[in-house]
Amino acid sequence: MPAGRFLLTDQPVVPGMELVLPDDLAHQARDVLRLASGDTLRLLDGAGGEYPATITAMDRKRVMVRVGERVAGRADPTVRVVLCQGMLKAAKYEWVLQKGTELGVAAFVPLLCERAVAATEEASESKRRRWAKIVAEALEQCGGSRLPELAAPRPLMHALAGMPPGTVAMMPWEEAAARPLRAALLDAAAAAGGVASVSEVRLFIGPEGGFSPGEVALAARAGAIPVTLGPRILRAETAAIAAATLTLEALGALDAGPPAESPYTDKRDAIRHAQKLVRKHVPKDRSLVDELIAERRAEAERE
Ligand code: SAM
Numbered sequence: 001m002p003a004g005r006f007l008l009t010d011q012p013v014v015p016g017m018e019l020v021l022p023d024d025l026a027h028q029a030r031d032v033l034r035l036a037s038g039d040t041l042r043l044l045d046g047a048g049g050e051y052p053a054t055i056t057a058m059d060r061k062r063v064m065v066r067v068g069e070r071v072a073g074r075a076d077p078t079v080r081v082v083l084c085q086g087m088l089k090a091a092k093y094e095w096v097l098q099k100g101t102e103l104g105v106a107a108f109v110p111l112l113c114e115r116a117v118a119a120t121e122e123a124s125e126s127k128r129r130r131w132a133k134i135v136a137e138a139l140e141q142c143g144g145s146r147l148p149e150l151a152a153p154r155p156l157m158h159a160l161a162g163m164p165p166g167t168v169a170m171m172p173w174e175e176a177a178a179r180p181l182r183a184a185l186l187d188a189a190a191a192a193g194g195v196a197s198v199s200e201v202r203l204f205i206g207p208e209g210g211f212s213p214g215e216v217a218l219a220a221r222a223g224a225i226p227v228t229l230g231p232r233i234l235r236a237e238t239a240a241i242a243a244a245t246l247t248l249e250a251l252g253a254l255d256a257g258p259p260a261e262s263p264y265t266d267k268r269d270a271i272r273h274a275q276k277l278v279r280k281h282v283p284k285d286r287s288l289v290d291e292l293i294a295e296r297r298a299e300a301e302r303e
């Protein structure tokens with residue numbers, strides 16, 4: 001994965017433009033990743049697009065980049081996986097947001113449930129900003145390019161209502177002698193005409209105290225399929241990530257897929273990057289370094 005992948009959604013990014021990076025990204029590029037003038041990084045628009053950008057100027061005050069053509073980022077899972085999670089304590093929910101984003105979850109919906117320990121109606125502005133930062137960093141790190149949606153906390157009934165056609169709703173329930181998630185999902189997909197006809201899978205995970213029998217009945221009436229995640233009682237955050245992984249795997253979204261596009265603009269850029277790495281990591285004995293570079297340069301000229 002290219003070193004510098006930065007989400008940039010609060011200012012226009014246009015191919016060919018010279019852009020001064022916001023201070024926090026400039027700090028990341030200059031001081032953390034130690035990129036230099038001529039190096040390339042990636043700007044993500046959070047909507048599936050990525051812009052290779054070459055650093056054209058860098059000093060203590062600013063980092064300037066020239067923006068390249070927009071390219072499609074790594075493919076998102078073809079089926080939207082929506083994680084409806086009974087409200088958890090802050091750190092646990094943030095863990096679910098980070099791991100779920102890495103996996104490719106498309107949307108997170110915190111649920112207000114009867115047995116939720118953290119039954120806060122509103123997610124404060126600062127909490128929402130923190131959630132947004134967590135999913136942004138996870139997206140940059142994992143190679144994804146579409147930001148997951150972060151919904152405001154809502155009652156279970158609301159998350160059950162208005163499910164778009166082609167949605168398969170499943171409720172992992174530890175008390176149910178239910179079918180394993182994968183088998184139930186593939187059966188539901190087959191009944192709907194195959195995986196290709198499933199546009200969304202909505203997963204309902206209970207809070208730490210679990211769903212109440214009334215909530216389970218409500219979900220069943222709304223068509224949610226009770227499923228098991230195995231004989232052991234998983235913590236709510238573990239159950240969320242286990243259910244998302246099993247769902248994405250069953251839908252083929254965890255298959256390797258095509259390799260990511262090269263982070264370098266061309267062969268020369270790749271060589272320059274290699275030279276930098278060699279200089280950084282190979283001992284001062286220049287003969288070896290020069291030999292390597294001469295070899296690569298000769299190869300490039302032969303092309
Ligand atoms: N009700 C239990 C309790 O009172 O300790 C446990 C709830 S569990 C910690 C939280 C949520 O994780 C459950 O509501 C369910 O959605 C999910 N879960 C945990 N283990 C599960 C399993 N083996 N099968 C299905 N769902 C499970």
